[in-house]
Amino acid sequence: MSREITYAEALREALDYCLEQDPDVYVMGLGVPDPKGVFGSTVGLQDRYGPRRVFDIPLSENALTGVALGSAICGMRPVLVHQRVDFALTSFEQLVNQVSKWHYMFNGQMAVPMVVRMVVGRGWGQGPQHSQSLQALFAHIPGFRVIMPTTPHDAKGMLIAAIEDDNPVICLEHRWLYGVREHVPEGGYRVDLNTASVVRPGTDVTLIGVSYMTVECLAASLLLEEVGISAEVVDLRSIRPLDVERILESVQRTGRVLTVDNAHVAGGMSAEISAVVSEFGFDQLKVAPQRLGFPDYPTPTSPALADRYYPLPHEIASKCAEMLGRSEIFKPPDLGDRRLDQPNATYHGPF
Amino acid sequence: MIKDMLRIRMVEEAIVDLYPEQEMRCPVHLSIGQEAPAVGVCSALGTDDWVLSNHRSHAHYLARGGSLERMLAELYGKATGCTGGLGGSMHLTDPEVGFIGSTPIVGSSVPIAVGAALTAHLRGLDRIVVVFLGDAAMETGVVHESLNVAAVHNLPVLFCCENNLYSVYSPLSVRQPAHRTLSDLASGHGIRTISGDGNDVEEVYEIASEAHWGISQGDGPIFIELSTYRLREHCGPNFDNDLGYRSEEEYMSWQMNDPIERLAGKISWNERDTVTQDIRDEIEQAIAFAKASEFPDPEIITYPVYR
Numbered sequence A: 001m002s003r004e005i006t007y008a009e010a011l012r013e014a015l016d017y018c019l020e021q022d023p024d025v026y027v028m029g030l031g032v033p034d035p036k037g038v039f040g041s042t043v044g045l046q047d048r049y050g051p052r053r054v055f056d057i058p059l060s061e062n063a064l065t066g067v068a069l070g071s072a073i074c075g076m077r078p079v080l081v082h083q084r085v086d087f088a089l090t091s092f093e094q095l096v097n098q099v100s101k102w103h104y105m106f107n108g109q110m111a112v113p114m115v116v117r118m119v120v121g122r123g124w125g126q127g128p129q130h131s132q133s134l135q136a137l138f139a140h141i142p143g144f145r146v147i148m149p150t151t152p153h154d155a156k157g158m159l160i161a162a163i164e165d166d167n168p169v170i171c172l173e174h175r176w177l178y179g180v181r182e183h184v185p186e187g188g189y190r191v192d193l194n195t196a197s198v199v200r201p202g203t204d205v206t207l208i209g210v211s212y213m214t215v216e217c218l219a220a221s222l223l224l225e226e227v228g229i230s231a232e233v234v235d236l237r238s239i240r241p242l243d244v245e246r247i248l249e250s251v252q253r254t255g256r257v258l259t260v261d262n263a264h265v266a267g268g269m270s271a272e273i274s275a276v277v278s279e280f281g282f283d284q285l286k287v288a289p290q291r292l293g294f295p296d297y298p299t300p301t302s303p304a305l306a307d308r309y310y311p312l313p314h315e316i317a318s319k320c321a322e323m324l325g326r327s328e329i330f331k332p333p334d335l336g337d338r339r340l341d342q343p344n345a346t347y348h349g350p351f
Numbered sequence B: 001m002i003k004d005m006l007r008i009r010m011v012e013e014a015i016v017d018l019y020p021e022q023e024m025r026c027p028v029h030l031s032i033g034q035e036a037p038a039v040g041v042c043s044a045l046g047t048d049d050w051v052l053s054n055h056r057s058h059a060h061y062l063a064r065g066g067s068l069e070r071m072l073a074e075l076y077g078k079a080t081g082c083t084g085g086l087g088g089s090m091h092l093t094d095p096e097v098g099f100i101g102s103t104p105i106v107g108s109s110v111p112i113a114v115g116a117a118l119t120a121h122l123r124g125l126d127r128i129v130v131v132f133l134g135d136a137a138m139e140t141g142v143v144h145e146s147l148n149v150a151a152v153h154n155l156p157v158l159f160c161c162e163n164n165l166y167s168v169y170s171p172l173s174v175r176q177p178a179h180r181t182l183s184d185l186a187s188g189h190g191i192r193t194i195s196g197d198g199n200d201v202e203e204v205y206e207i208a209s210e211a212h213w214g215i216s217q218g219d220g221p222i223f224i225e226l227s228t229y230r231l232r233e234h235c236g237p238n239f240d241n242d243l244g245y246r247s248e249e250e251y252m253s254w255q256m257n258d259p260i261e262r263l264a265g266k267i268s269w270n271e272r273d274t275v276t277q278d279i280r281d282e283i284e285q286a287i288a289f290a291k292a293s294e295f296p297d298p299e300i301i302t303y304p305v306y307r
Helices: A008-021 A043-049 A062-073 A085-099 A135-137 A152-164 A212-226 A244-254 A269-286 A313-321 B001-022 B035-043 B058-063 B068-075 B110-123 B141-152 B184-190 B201-216 B250-258 B262-267 B268-293
Strands: A004-006 A027-028 A077-082 A117-120 A145-147 A168-176 A182-183 A195-199 A205-209 A231-235 A238-240 A257-262 A290-294 B050-051 B099-102 B128-134 B156-164 B192-197 B221-225
Touching: A004 A008, A008 A027, A008 A043, A008 A152, A027 A062, A043 B001, A062 A077, A062 A085, A062 B110, A062 B141, A077 A085, A077 A152, A077 B201, A085 A117, A085 B099, A085 B184, A117 A152, A117 B099, A135 A145, A135 A168, A135 A238, A135 A257, A135 A269, A135 B262, A145 A152, A152 A168, A182 A244, A182 B262, A195 A212, A195 A313, A205 A212, A205 A244, A205 A313, A205 B268, A212 A313, A231 A238, A231 A244, A231 B221, A244 A257, A244 A269, A244 B001, A257 A269, A257 A313, A269 A290, A290 A313, B001 B035, B001 B058, B001 B068, B001 B262, B035 B058, B035 B128, B035 B156, B050 B058, B050 B110, B058 B068, B058 B110, B068 B268, B110 B141, B141 B184, B156 B184, B156 B201, B184 B221, B201 B221
Parallel strands: A027 A077, A077 A117, A117 A168, A145 A168, A205 A231, A205 A257, A257 A290, B050 B099, B050 B128, B128 B156, B156 B221, B192 B221
Antiparallel strands: A004 A182, A145 A238, A195 A231
């Protein structure tokens, strides 16, 4: 019995479930109760749970982060929603100095059960300040859990687990995943916040995808299959803690690892994964760990420039072939009506 | 209240005496001279109320009833300290008496207090939240954001602003325009304000009691501005008059206005002697406890990064 819903609906179901289960859960964020409901992920929740538990906020991200913290240490379970990662940067002071450290610096006397959802933008001219994907910044801070669910199933299960967790969780959601549909169970279920997920088994090379890049890795694995290369695709999904065990297990099988991060390469998660694999799995490696991600400049706005910014399946596949000492160069996709600044041809801006 | 102020003063002076031993290896922002806002406000609170504070928090913590032994042990970095040696002087906490915590980033504890007040509001609890902030906190964006949030949700929070005129060595005159008060800023957010002499503990108590009553009645947040003065250096045990950032005349006028000496006539010398001796004994015991306590053992401690 298949019940297919979108990633956005899966997130909404997770919030709905938690609001219903636990009276201490509340959801706030700019636009949370508005007609569009944060790209559909909060639609209808205020009607169901009322304005005391689901509410809009002043444009004061830093203060509301402190408010969430203050309420969390007093027993509430807040979910704070930002429509872009970039907007949440004004709250970095509260997040880094207070939220991540409160449990530690008061010697474990107060728990901080709160979730901060942030959306990663892409395409349609999102540009330098609407498309940053800063998981490495958050993952650098002890005290945070950082998750980036890729599938609707994981989005719902991880968000429920995050809200029920007694630690602060940063949940980064890629805007282009919101329309993805798959079977998602009804009711409550949890997906472990500590594990990566092997979404396609393989033997020749391990592709580790971060968030939307997992989708691109899967597309690349199909290209590779055509030329007889078997790629294992791992959806990282848990950014901190890193599932080192599962990563090493995969590398042991393939001897090759290419991390495709939805972020800049320098100083990012792909650097961390390469380091971990080199430190603990060096003997298993047939070639040096490789990385793909965003170039070392902010996102450009023009579609002509943005087209060159993001790793694409054919580039991922070509890199894999190179790692296997093969000469295949994969060609750019035939897009048809679609441009590279939209996830599919039906998906029009602005978004 | 004079006894409470005297106790805080004597604790701080004990720290002054012991600090040169270099065994308290953390920054200390002493409350000497600023005892009245802490004592006057905390005396007006109920047992269920919650308090948050900033870097200069010893007086707030003690006035709220925080454990002296655990505070001193914390300054000595001991396992018996109120945060087990993880926080130090700038991270005091005693949840049992409703002192949620202090953190030193200026302005940064203010939204957290508003969040605590939101909890009281959402759960319909009969309690208010007090947050102590200084004059410089009024220059931070997050405090204005927090005042706005408290106002828009009509939250039960008392913003207690101690204006001691200086942010480290920078006087108010180079930081804020002369024609505007700190209370004006809070008023601009639609919050009721009350100003008073922060070195007059009875006046502080009356103001805080009135504010507490109003907030408890559901009147929403109130901002009180209390003028006071730090008699020692910003951070550390010493006087810093030699630096010349504040005039001798100004300093002397505030010293004449010492909140404890102003009340000296209200307590007989005999009584003061008895009280002083009791406090001295308590402090000596607490220091002995702190010094005798073990350091946290890095070999066995589980760092509480995650729950």
